[in-house]
Amino acid sequence: MSRHRLMAVAAILGVFLLVMGNVQLTGAQGKGEAKGKLLRSYHAADGAAPDWASQAIETSVAHQQSKNTASSELKVRNVNQDDIATHVRLDQFYKGLPVFGGQVVTHLDTQGAVISDNGDLYAVKLDTAPAVAESDAVNTAQALVGYASARGGYQPEVSTRLVVLPASGSAVLAYQVSIHIEDGSDATAHHEYFINAVDGSVAFYYNDIDTVNAVGTGKSLYSGNVNIGTDLVSGVYYLRDNSRGGMYTTNMSSRTSGSGTTFSDSDNIWGTNTTGSTQSAGVDAHYGAALTWDYYLSTFGRRGIDGNGFKVLSRVHYGRKYNNAFWNGSSMTYGDGDGSTFTPLVSLDVAGHEITHGLTEKTAGLIYSNESGALNESFSDIFGTMVEYSSGVNGDYQIGEDIYTPGTAGDALRSMSNPASAGDPDHYSIRYTGTSDNGGVHINSGIPNHVFYLLAEGGTNRTSGLSVSGIGRTKAAAIFYRTLTVYLTPSSNFKAARTASLQSAADLYGAGSAEYNATAQAWTACGVQ
């Protein structure tokens, strides 16, 4: 079928003129007011046309009849009268079926004469008897959407109608299958499938929903008020950041399985800075995930933990009084803590720590036991601390100081500057050799943690008495990042980490450079030769 702008034909113009209907008087133009104000309008869906609109419709249809010659029908959609002109909108039909996108608007002056028209009518010639069953068309569309039925108890809304679909070449008889999903996940969409009613193929598709990236105000527990990336879908904001890989944050509502429910909000202001709002912990987790994304991207050019835009899910309010936070291979999970050992475990260093477990899994793959496990933990502490530092607020070398023992000030889960202050070794000679904690992964991490601290800040190891000249945390982080992502392998031990970090320092700053020598000295000071 060839498409003719305004020129295609309408030999049969069936016009449905209805008498009486809704008329809205929206005020007249006053002195000095801008022109173009709507005076009154009529919508066919509301009933019969009032007198003022009937004449305009008749004139418009006659105008189209005089211009067009092919077989088609026109039905009035609406008439709007403003202080400049009256505008009649006519929809195109073919043998009673809507022609998708076929519509013309005729503009009449205050005397009722046609000024101009615009729009698209299509030349159509086809058999309107479908060969494909409507249920088959629906099945085809549903299979393409691939939405698990009744996900989380939610059933998509599905509707179908037979239409004439203008297409290049010739018009097509098609089922328009609308599948509307608004479940708060990124599956949210209004899928519009056009399934060819003769051969069952997909003739056309689009998603009729507009999602808008937004910036919300988050009132966090530990980071004050922060900007957070949110997603506006059909008037509702979601805690989903499409500018950072689509990362999203869900409320587990004390459950321990499933993905939880994506946080949503009506005014894009989230949380209250207190645990009184379930959103507050969600803000911290979402902000932590965003800062971690930004840190790896702006520092190392890495888009997400896999370098390929990995979509991070952060789950908060996991379980009841759960004193833990973990990476499970695909998402970050945070408990609320019992209120005495931990408050909600969503501080920035912990978020950076958890997400870095994901990065380690996708790079060196360090096995979570014994020395490789302690290295795994240490890289999470190192980059968790770097993420916290990147926020510009807190540059400490403590881990979890904001969430640990709210009744005791000044302590932390671990210390990189002085591991012994949290009961952890700072030197290989005093490493833990037992079997608890997977062979001391959260204990012996103190040794490489302290290597990083001495390399970054300089200082003296308390056990060996050896001193290191610091090179700054930016260079130290670059060396350790390269160590993790380029050189280490699943069973690497501390000695392998020393060798790999020296290779990294040589790559970045040159063998024998101050940075290279400081790296060697930091490991030596901590007893790893």
Ligand code: M3S
């Ligand atoms: O160490 C951190 O998080 C954890 C907590 C609080 C408990 C158990 C394990 C972990 C972990 O290693 O992620 C920050």
Ligand code: ZN
């Ligand atoms: Zn960890």
Ligand code: CA
């Ligand atoms: Ca910290």
Ligand code: CA
């Ligand atoms: Ca404390």
